[in-house]
Structures are given as structure tokens and as C-alpha cells.
Amino acid sequence: MKLIYTTILALGLVAGAHAQDTKPAENKGEKKQVCTDVKDKAGAAVKNKDGTVKQTCKTITVRKKYEGTAVPDKK
Numbered sequence: 129m130k131l132i133y134t135t136i137l138a139l140g141l142v143a144g145a146h147a148q149d150t151k152p153a154e155n156k157g158e159k160k161q162v163c164t165d166v167k168d169k170a171g172a173a174v175k176n177k178d179g180t181v182k183q184t185c186k187t188i189t190v191r192k193k194y195e196g197t198a199v200p201d202k203k
Contacts, residue, residue, distance in 0.1 A: 157191035 163185040
């Protein structure tokens with residue numbers, strides 16, 4: 129019984145250590161804020177009380193696009 133318990137414990141530790149070794153991509157990118165005008169059902173811009181156009185803003189991540197190598201033609 130101790131042998132089975134020890135084997136299961138050892139396999140669990142090895143599997144857990146392997147799962148933590150995987151690293152995310154190093155391409156973190158930079159944050160950029162993108163704003164768009166709010167439109168009503170008719171398609172006209174919605175204005176605030178002070179007369180400015182109401183906007184919705186989102187923060188997005190812009191990442192570098194990597195160029196791959198070309199696939200050789202099959203002969």
C-alpha cells in the first residue's frame with residue numbers, strides 16, 4: 129500500500145513541476161488607448177451636455193508582428 133501511495137505522489141509532483149515550466153510568449157507589447165464616437169440608432173453622434181461628442185474608450189495591447197520564413201515550393 130505504501131508503494132502505491134509513494135508512486136502516485138511521485139507522479140503528481142513530476143506532473144506539477146512540468147506544468148509550471150511552460151512559459152508564456154515574451155512578446156508583451158505596448159498598451160494603447162483607442163476611442164470611438166458613440167452613435168445613436170440613426171447613426172448620428174451622441175453629444176454630452178457641454179456639446180462635445182461622447183466617446184467610448186478601450187485599452188488594447190499592440191504586439192510586434194513576427195515575420196516567418198517562407199515555405200519552400202514542393203518539386
